[in-house]
Amino acid sequence: MSRILPLLLLFFCLVFCLSIFGQDNASEYIGPEIHIKKTNQKIILDGVLDEGAWNIDNTQSPFWQYFPLDSVSANGQTEIYMTYDDQHLYVAVKCYSSGSDFITPSLRRDYSFRGNDNISILFDTYSDATNAFLFGLNPYGVRREALISNGGRGFRDFSGSWDNKWRGNSKSYEDYWVGEFAIPFKTIRYKEGAMEWRFNAYRNDTQLSEYSTWSNIPRNRIVMDLTYMGKIIWDEPLKKPGTNFAVIPYVSGASARDFEGEPNGKPSSDFAVGGDAKIGVTAGLNLDLTVNPDFSQVEVDRQVTNLDRFEIFFPERRQFFLENADLFGSFGHPRVNPFFSRRIGVAQDTATGQNIQNTILFGSRLSGKINDRARVGLLNMQTAKQVGNDLPGINYTVAALEKTVFSRSQIVGIFVNQQSINPSNFSGELPAYNRVGGLEYRLATADNRWSGKLSYQRSFTADNSSGNAQYFSLNYEVPQFRVALDQYIVSEDFDAKVGFVQRQDILYLNPEGFINFFASEKSKVNRHRIGFNSRIFYKLGEDDNEVIRDFGLWEWEGRLFYEARFKNTTSIEARLQYKDVTLLGDFDPTRVQEETVFLAAGERFKYTSMELSYRSDVRKAFSYRVNANFGQFFNGSILGLRGRFNYRFQPFGQFGLEYGYNRIVLDDPFKPANLWLVGPRFDLTFTKSLFLTTLVQYNSQLDNMNINARFQWRYAPVSDFFLVYTDNYLTNPWDQFGARNRSIVAKVTYWLNL
Numbered sequence: 092m093s094r095i096l097p098l099l100l101l102f103f104c105l106v107f108c109l110s111i112f113g114q115d116n117a118s119e120y121i122g123p124e125i126h127i128k129k130t131n132q133k134i135i136l137d138g139v140l141d142e143g144a145w146n147i148d149n150t151q152s153p154f155w156q157y158f159p160l161d162s163v164s165a166n167g168q169t170e171i172y173m174t175y176d177d178q179h180l181y182v183a184v185k186c187y188s189s190g191s192d193f194i195t196p197s198l199r200r201d202y203s204f205r206g207n208d209n210i211s212i213l214f215d216t217y218s219d220a221t222n223a224f225l226f227g228l229n230p231y232g233v234r235r236e237a238l239i240s241n242g243g244r245g246f247r248d249f250s251g252s253w254d255n256k257w258r259g260n261s262k263s264y265e266d267y268w269v270g271e272f273a274i275p276f277k278t279i280r281y282k283e284g285a286m287e288w289r290f291n292a293y294r295n296d297t298q299l300s301e302y303s304t305w306s307n308i309p310r311n312r313i314v315m316d317l318t319y320m321g322k323i324i325w326d327e328p329l330k331k332p333g334t335n336f337a338v339i340p341y342v343s344g345a346s347a348r349d350f351e352g353e354p355n356g357k358p359s360s361d362f363a364v365g366g367d368a369k370i371g372v373t374a375g376l377n378l379d380l381t382v383n384p385d386f387s388q389v390e391v392d393r394q395v396t397n398l399d400r401f402e403i404f405f406p407e408r409r410q411f412f413l414e415n416a417d418l419f420g421s422f423g424h425p426r427v428n429p430f431f432s433r434r435i436g437v438a439q440d441t442a443t444g445q446n447i448q449n450t451i452l453f454g455s456r457l458s459g460k461i462n463d464r465a466r467v468g469l470l471n472m473q474t475a476k477q478v479g480n481d482l483p484g485i486n487y488t489v490a491a492l493e494k495t496v497f498s499r500s501q502i503v504g505i506f507v508n509q510q511s512i513n514p515s516n517f518s519g520e521l522p523a524y525n526r527v528g529g530l531e532y533r534l535a536t537a538d539n540r541w542s543g544k545l546s547y548q549r550s551f552t553a554d555n556s557s558g559n560a561q562y563f564s565l566n567y568e569v570p571q572f573r574v575a576l577d578q579y580i581v582s583e584d585f586d587a588k589v590g591f592v593q594r595q596d597i598l599y600l601n602p603e604g605f606i607n608f609f610a611s612e613k614s615k616v617n618r619h620r621i622g623f624n625s626r627i628f629y630k631l632g633e634d635d636n637e638v639i640r641d642f643g644l645w646e647w648e649g650r651l652f653y654e655a656r657f658k659n660t661t662s663i664e665a666r667l668q669y670k671d672v673t674l675l676g677d678f679d680p681t682r683v684q685e686e687t688v689f690l691a692a693g694e695r696f697k698y699t700s701m702e703l704s705y706r707s708d709v710r711k712a713f714s715y716r717v718n719a720n721f722g723q724f725f726n727g728s729i730l731g732l733r734g735r736f737n738y739r740f741q742p743f744g745q746f747g748l749e750y751g752y753n754r755i756v757l758d759d760p761f762k763p764a765n766l767w768l769v770g771p772r773f774d775l776t777f778t779k780s781l782f783l784t785t786l787v788q789y790n791s792q793l794d795n796m797n798i799n800a801r802f803q804w805r806y807a808p809v810s811d812f813f814l815v816y817t818d819n820y821l822t823n824p825w826d827q828f829g830a831r832n833r834s835i836v837a838k839v840t841y842w843l844n845l
Contacts, residue, residue, distance in 0.1 A: 120538075122306035122321030123152035125290065127173040129326060134174070134181045136271040138232075138262020145172040145183055152321070157293065158302040159617040159658040161310040161570075165303035167296040169210065173323065177330070182272040184210050184228070186294060191263055193230040194297045194710055197744045198776035200805075201235045201251050202227075204314075205660070206709030206739075208297050210270060213239065213315065215289035216281035217375070217460055220317045220499050220535075222417075223289075224279045225249075228270035231742055232261040233779060240417030242499070242535060243315040244542065247425075253413050256337075256809050256842060276332035277844075280375045280459055284328040289320040297710045300659055310618075311570040311607060318499075318539040335371030336845045339809075340364070343385050347834035366840075367411060375460030376467075381411050382453045386436075387836040388813040391799045394790045396751050396768050398680050401593040407432045415458035418468035418491045422505050422529055423546050424562045424579050429527040430507050431591040435472050435487050449485075450475040464495035476512070482521055484512040487589060498537040503546075505529045509589050523553035525588040534565075542566045550586045558585030560592075570607060573622075577601035583634040596636075597645065598629040605652075617656045624650040630675070638675050638693045646672040659708050666702040668722075671695070680725060681755050681764035682792055688760050690725060698723030704734075712739050727757035733768070744775040767791040780805040789822065795831070796820045809842040 130144035140147055147170075154165040170185040193208040202209065209229035216224065221242055227235040236257065238250040258273040281288070292305040293314045308319040341364070348358040365383030372378050386409045397403055404425065407416065412432040419430050436451045454472035461467050468491040476484040488508040495501050509525040531546035543565040550558050559582050566575040583596035605622025628646040630639040639645060647670070654664040674696075677689040690696075700722030707714045717734040733751035740746075751768035770788040777783070785800040802814040815838070819831040 120319050122291070122319065124322045124324055125152075125171065125173055126324045127175060127326065130174045130176055130181075134176075134179075134271070134273065136258055136260040136273055138260055138269045138271060140172070140183055140185065140269060140271075144174040144181075146174075147172060152305065154292075154294065154303040154305055155307040156301060157304045157308050157310055157314055159300070160612065161308065165294075165296075165301060167294075167299050167301055167303065169292070169294055169303065169305070171212075171292060171305060178275060178277075180272075180274045180276060182212055182226075182274070184212075184270045184292070185267055186210060186230075186270070186296070187267045188296060189266070189298050191265060191268075192298060193263065193268065194739075195229050195231050195233060195742050196739050197774055198231060198233055198742050198779045199744075199774065199782050200233060200779070201237075202229065202233055204293075204295055206297070206714065208268075208295060209235075210292060210294040211235075211315075212272065212292045213290065213317070213320070214279060214323075215317055215320060216279055216285070217463060218287060218289045219464065219495055220289065220320070221495070221501075222415075222466075223315075223317055225315070226257060226259070226272055226274060228259045228261050228272065230261050230263045230268040230270075232259065232270075234259045238414060238416075239315055239317065240415075241421055243313060243317045244539075245313070248417070249315060250413050250416060252408055252410060254410060254809055256844075258808075276329075277335040277371065280371075280377065281329060281332075282460070282463065283331045283374045286325050286328055288323040288325075289317070290323045291317075291320040300710065309570050310609075311568065311573075312539070316539070331374055332371070334845075335369070335377075337369045338366060338843045338845060339368070339840055340366035340843070341385060341838055341840045343387065343836060343838035345387065345834060345836040347832065349832045350830045351832065372457070373459075375462075376457065377414070377459050379411065379414070379456040379458075380453075381451075381455070384409075384411055384451050384454070385838060386410075387815055388801065388803070388811070388838055390784070390801065391786065391788075391797065391817070393749070393770065394768060394788045394793070394797070396753055396766050396790070396792055397682065398753065398755075400676075400678055402591075404591060405433065411454070411456070415456075415466070415468055418458055418466060418493060419470060419489050419505075422491075422503060422531055423544075423548060423560065424564070424577065426591065426593045427548075427560050427562055427579050427581055428592070429505060429529055429548050429587045429590040430489050431589065434589045434591075436474060449477060452484075466493040467491070468493075476517070481517050483514045483517045485521075486510045486512060489589075499535040501533040501535070503531040503533060505531075507587070507589050522588075524551075525553075525586060526551040527587045527590065531562075540567055540569060542568075548585070548587070550584075552586055556584050556586070558582040558595075560585045560587075570609075572604065572606045574604040575602070577603075580631075583631065594628070596631045596634045598631060598642075600627040600629075601625065615657055615659070617658045620652075620654045620656075622652055624652070636675050638673060644671070644673070645675070646670070648672075660710060661708050662706045664702075664704045667699070668702065669697075669699050671697045680757070681761070681766065683764050683766070684761060688762075690757075696725045698725060700724065700729065712741075713737070714739075724755060725757060727755065727761070729756075730754045742776070744773070747772040747774070765791070791822070794822050796822050807841065811838075811840050813838040813840075 132144045151170045154169045156163050156165045168187050172183040174181050211225050211227040213223045213225050223239040225237040238253045241248040255278045261270040294303050306319050306321040343363045345361045346358050368380040370378040389408045392405045436449050452473045452475050456470045458468040470489040472487045474485045491505045493503045507527045511523050514523050527550045529548035534543040546562045548560045562579040564577045579599045581595050581597050603624040605620050608619040610616040626648045630645040632641040649669045652666040656662045674692050674694050676692045679689045702720040704718040706716045715736045720731040731753040735749045737747045749770040753766040755764045768790050773785045775783045782803045788797045798818040800816040804812040815836045818833045821831050
């Protein structure tokens with residue numbers, strides 16, 4: 092085995108280098124241009140383009156259809172106008188339509204692009220095809236904003252939780268609607284003296300069932316892909332935006348009660364004061380500070396039914412960790428990542444082994460551009476000591492440096508340190524430190540056909556042990572097909588306590604690919620796709636596990652799939668899956684059996700299953716998604732059904748119901764398990780600044796029902812009052828239905844520009 096791994100790694104490196112060799116010969120994408128002129132005229136955001144600064148007689152570049160076709164002009168055309176003054180960039184859009192029957196799920200900010208008439212504008216202010224700022228409007232004047240990272244090549248690269256200060260308004264007419272944006276230069280980062288920005292816009296016209304873009308994008312790419320952009324040409328060099336200094340203080344009060352810990356105890360109360368500060372160090376670098384941060388207003392995670400043996404990934408939602416989050420969190424593979432920000436502020440109860448909240452005292456983050464082709468990120472957070480768990484305070488430090496090479500490729504370095512403060516004063520089992528360093532090359536050719544990664548990480552712990560992880564990926568994609576290979580190796584002693592690492596002591600291979608068949612213009616089907624996906628795990632055999640002592644196959648999963656996407660936005664998909672797995676430890680897939688009932692370590696299982704899914708037309712007031720799976724499961728069978736129903740009563744909100752059911756029947760002594768997951772959600776928007784969201788989640792696997800009600804009043808720009816109520820109930824057995832814990836939090840924030 093010691094000879095095989097270096098040869099395998101060398102082979103992948105050679106293939107990787109060959110793919111790099113041709114990237115400089117790839118042609119750069121050339122898109123349309125907008126020439127923008129400065130104005131002294133006051134722009135009123137009323138949806139009426141009567142200011143002369145808009146220069147509406149200027150010739151417009153046509154919008155291109157992205158869906159259902161990508162080679163014709165859009166049927167619903169859009170015109171874009173721009174101007175600016177010393178403080179703001181102004182953008183106006185005139186979106187032609189076949190009527191005024193526009194769709195919006197609600198008046199809530201940060202809507203979804205699908206199932207919603209809207210337009211988004213993207214600014215790549217450093218022209219690096221890597222990061223961009225996104226702002227959006229719909230015909231009702233509802234806004235959204237987001238950050239795009241990693242070139243916008245995957246859905247994970249979209250961060251819609253980012254929030255900042257800007258203004259926008261819309262007005263509807265008989266056969267078009269107008270949107271106007273006023274974006275402060277202080278809100279975005281850019282280089283002083285720049286004469287060009289890269290720019291694009293994409294629009295959803297639900298009446299025509301059409302997605303369109305200002306700069307033409309192939310439909311095999313994501314619509315936010317930053318490879319395909321045009322340019323903004325400024326009439327004079329951009330000036331420094333001035334001092335960018337904002338303070339966002341908060342005051343909160345909370346009352347909570349733990350019925351399981353203290354059944355007869357009184358509710359505990361808490362009062363907190365803290366806040367954040369945002370300081371523009373340079374035009375490209377921003378310093379974020381936080382003192383006693385409070386994340387009580389963050390929406391709760393959606394519960395899931397876990398039938399797997401490993402930890403489930405939940406995305407970061409806390410505002411402080413979002414800007415430039417890709418600098419810190421996109422290293423390596425998603426399952427072998429040295430830094431996962433959700434580890435900060437979470438500790439383990441030494442008595443129960445459960446995760447508990449750990450108070451963050453303060454933190455800072457310096458991130459952004461240091462020049463045209465380099466970004467830097469420095470993060471430091473300090474948590475409080477936990478006397479009850481006999482654990483010390485912890486300091487987290489992350490440093491990342493990203494350098495662009497060739498046309499769009501990058502070299503990235505990262506260092507992560509978890510440091511215990513005076514650990515000798517505590518008896519809890521927490522190491523003095525845990526450190527991970529890594530180096531990565533990211534391939535992205537100018538024509539966007541080749542992409543990939545080659546990275547290496549090494550961990551260091553206080554007991555002088557160390558481990559390593561290596562990752563390789565290579566992807567080739569054109570409109571007709573895609574082929575890709577992922578591969579990583581994780582040693583048995585690789586320990587990244589602030590990262591996300593699902594498995595250790597493994598070699599992982601993931602070849603996959605698909606072929607697209609695009610239908611004719613007259614067909615109701617937009618695209619057929621057939622493909623395969625295979626995940627193979629080999630155990631390196633370097634740990635003490637007795638099941639696989641030497642290099643050997645641990646798990647193999649193969650999938651064949653077919654999917655069809657229709658022009659009315661519906662889609663169907665079928666998957667055939669085969670799995671071969673050897674258990675390295677005792678395992679209960681249902682997680683509801685008696686402690687003595689499990690599948691024993693060392694057993695090998697081979698089974699086949701089928702999965703069918705359908706997604707309805709999201710433009711309808713009532714839409715749904717359904718997924719059914721059935722077949723063999725370990726030594727028995729499984730029948731599953733999951734999906735979502737959604738009813739829209741625009742513009743005041745929507746009602747959704749997420750559901751999941753799994754019936755698992757395994758050989759004796761297992762009892763048949765019926766696992767339910769039901770999550771009704773009420774999303775009410777009384778005005779554009781007054782919202783109420785209530786989410787109820789029942790999970791039979793956890794014997795828990797959770798209620799989370801979140802009232803928000805945006806009384807000033809980026810300033811809010813929150814009232815959050817959370818309740819958890821024990822649900823098994825039903826005749827003992829009772830409260831587990833309950834809390835109510837009131838919080839006020841205010842964004843103050845200095």
